[in-house]
Structures are given as C-alpha cells and as structure tokens.
Amino acid sequence: MREKQFFPPDPTIGQAGNGCAPEKVFPALEKxxxxxxxxxxxxxxxxxxxxxxxxxxxxxxxxEYGQFFxxxxxxxxxxxxxxxxxxxxxxxxxxxxxPMGMLNSVxxxxxxxxxxxxxxxxxxxxxxVKVIANISGNTPEEYGVMCEKLSAAGVDMIEVNISCPNVxxxxxxxxxxxxxxxxxxxxxKSHAAVPVMVKLSPNVTDITEIARAVADAGADALSxxxxxxxxxxxxxxxxxxxxxxxxxxxxxxxxxxxxxxxWEVSNAVDLPILGMGGVSKAGDAAQLMLAGASAVAVGTxxxxxxxxxxxxxxxxxxxxxxxxxxxxxxxTGGVRPW
Numbered sequence: 001m002r003e004k005q006f007f008p009p010d011p012t013i014g015q016a017g018n019g020c021a022p023e024k025v026f027p028a029l030e031k032x033x034x035x036x037x038x039x040x041x042x043x044x045x046x047x048x049x050x051x052x053x054x055x056x057x058x059x060x061x062x063x064e065y066g067q068f069f070x071x072x073x074x075x076x077x078x079x080x081x082x083x084x085x086x087x088x089x090x091x092x093x094x095x096x097x098x099p100m101g102m103l104n105s106v107x108x109x110x111x112x113x114x115x116x117x118x119x120x121x122x123x124x125x126x127x128x129v130k131v132i133a134n135i136s137g138n139t140p141e142e143y144g145v146m147c148e149k150l151s152a153a154g155v156d157m158i159e160v161n162i163s164c165p166n167v168x169x170x171x172x173x174x175x176x177x178x179x180x181x182x183x184x185x186x187x188x189k190s191h192a193a194v195p196v197m198v199k200l201s202p203n204v205t206d207i208t209e210i211a212r213a214v215a216d217a218g219a220d221a222l223s224x225x226x227x228x229x230x231x232x233x234x235x236x237x238x239x240x241x242x243x244x245x246x247x248x249x250x251x252x253x254x255x256x257x258x259x260x261x262x263w264e265v266s267n268a269v270d271l272p273i274l275g276m277g278g279v280s281k282a283g284d285a286a287q288l289m290l291a292g293a294s295a296v297a298v299g300t301x302x303x304x305x306x307x308x309x310x311x312x313x314x315x316x317x318x319x320x321x322x323x324x325x326x327x328x329x330x331x332t333g334g335v336r337p338w
Contacts (some may be wrong), residue, residue, distance in 0.1 A: 282315020
C-alpha cells in the first residue's frame with residue numbers, strides 16, 4: 001500500500017509578495033514604555049492628569065462615551081455648549097460631511113444651564129475627571145448669570161464661547177470685535193469663582209488682536225480654534241446642503257490653520273492655551289503643543305473613533321519617550337522656527 005504523503009500548507013500569497021504566513025510578515029512594533037512619563041499638565045491653575053480634553057459639542061455630557069471607556073481616563077471633559085435657557089437648535093439637515101472633515105450647524109441644542117446642573121453634573125462628578133462648562137449667551141448679562149450658577153455648582157473651569165451673536169450689537173459676534181470680546185470676558189470674570197477660558201473664533205482678520213483684548217480683560221486661559229465658516233451646495237438641487245446654508249467646518253482639514261493660530265497667539269499673549277482643531281492622532285496634538293498649547297482637545301475625530309482621545313494621550317507619551325523627555329508638558333512651546 002502506498003504511503004500517504006503529507007505536504008506543508010500552501011504559503012500565503014500576497015503578504016508583501018513573500019509567501020510568508022500573515023503573522024510573520026509584519027510583526028507588531030514594540031511600543032515604548034511610557035509608564036515613567038509624567039502626563040500631567042496645568043491649565044489656568046487646574047491640574048489635568050493628562051493633556052487630552054474632550055472638545056465641547058462632540059462629547060455631549062459624557063454619558064454615551066462612558067459606555068466605551070472610563071471617563072476618568074481623560075484629562076478633562078468640555079461639556080456641550082450651554083445657554084441660559086433650553087434650546088432646540090437648528091432644523092435639519094444640520095450636519096454634512098466634507099473632504100477631510102465635516103460641517104455642522106447644530107445651533108447649540110442643549111437643555112439649559114439649570115438642567116445641566118441638576119441632571120448632568122452629578123453624573124460627571126462621579127468620575128475622576130475635570131469638568132469644563134462651555135457657555136454661550138446673547139447678551140453679556142446672560143454670560144454673567146451662567147458663570148455664577150456654574151461656579152456655585154462646582155465645575156472646574158468655564159469656557160466662554162465668544163462666537164455667539166450679541167443681540168445688543170446688532171448680531172455681531174463677540175469674537176469678531178476686540179471691544180465686544182473684552183466686554184463679555186470682563187463680565188464673565190466678575191461673576192465666576194473658577195478660571196475663565198475664552199474660546200476664540202478663527203473667523204477674523206487677526207486672531208492676536210482678539211487674544212490681546214481678552215487677555216487684558218482678565219481671561220485666565222484661551223482655547224482655539226473654534227470652527228471655520230464653510231458651505232456646501234447640492235449641484236443638482238442648487239440648494240445648500242445645510243438648512244442654515246452655512247456651518248462650522250471642523251476635522252483634519254483645519255489642523256494647519258489651528259497650528260498657525262495657536263503659534264501666533266502663544267507669541268502674542270502670556271496665557272495658557274487649550275489647542276484644538278483637526279486633532280485625530282498624537283502627531284496632530286504634538287504639533288499644537290509645540291506651537292504653544294498646554295493641552296489639546298479632540299473633537300470631530302470622536303465621531304469616527306470613540307477611543308481617539310485615549311490613542312492621542314498614549315501617543316503623546318510615546319513621542320515624549322522617543323524625544324528623551326520626562327514629561328509630556330515639555331513639548332509645549334518647543335517649536336524651532338526658521
């Protein structure tokens with residue numbers, strides 16, 4: 001009887017064209033040990049365990065993302081923008097994809113500051129994470145009332161959105177005129193018992209002019225950039241894709257603008273900066289920190305990958321290891337311009 005012949009399995013074809021088994025083709029790169037890296041940073045006197053913040057408007061109040069990971073893994077959560085009274089937001093469609101990003105005109109849909117304090121803040125406080133409340137108002141007085149309420153409720157910091165229209169100034173956005181930006185900053189500071197961080201709009205001719213105005217008015221920190229105004233049109237219907245016609249552009253496409261503006265502002269004023277705009281990986285965040293940011297916020301990337309902030313956090317520590325640093329904060333301001 002003829003003996004059976006046993007042959008090895010066919011080699012895998014197509015893995016770099018070398019016929020090797022998949023597990024032997026691209027061995028996993030060894031990750032550097034980041035356990036000795038100090039990831040803590042200071043932002044306006046508030047200590048964050050790491051420099052990664054969930055950006056306002058992309059993280060809600062944390063409940064949904066808390067199903068993916070422990071919220072205590074973050075440096076801070078910047079809550080969805082709050083107004084003095086509840087808002088339903090703009091009519092749909094109010095979100096549209098773009099190459100390398102997205103447009104949104106959600107319109108600050110939120111339950112109002114009182115409902116946030118009663119229903120959402122207790123949940124957030126069960127986590128070991130700093131809580132930053134983002135506020136928007138139609139008058140300076142509204143900002144003052146919200147700062148008082150939120151300070152008394154125990155948030156760690158207040159982010160003042162000055163991209164909102166001032167009804168008393170004919171609808172002009174606070175963030176487009178230095179005197180308006182200074183006015184709302186002064187009022188917010190006079191009513192807040194916690195640090196006030198002012199969020200700057202990129203939709204201006206010179207962002208350093210606005211930065212200087214709010215710094216002189218007493219701001220404790222700055223966050224930038226907010227979204228860039230953009231528009232998309234359906235060529236078949238000839239209608240704008242967003243019901244409000246225009247919206248805020250965010251995502252990877254805006255990163256170079258954010259890096260440039262953070263660098264300009266860091267050279268113009270002596271205030272800590274929360275950098276944001278297009279951060280989806282550690283290298284993006286490192287660019288903002290090298291440009292002068294003390295911490296970074298991850299926003300639009302969360303819609304594609306809920307774990308993006310944690311990947312950015314660990315990746316920043318790996319960059320610090322490779323560059324021989326002992327702390328991630330040593331990246332801040334490290335750019336070497338030509």
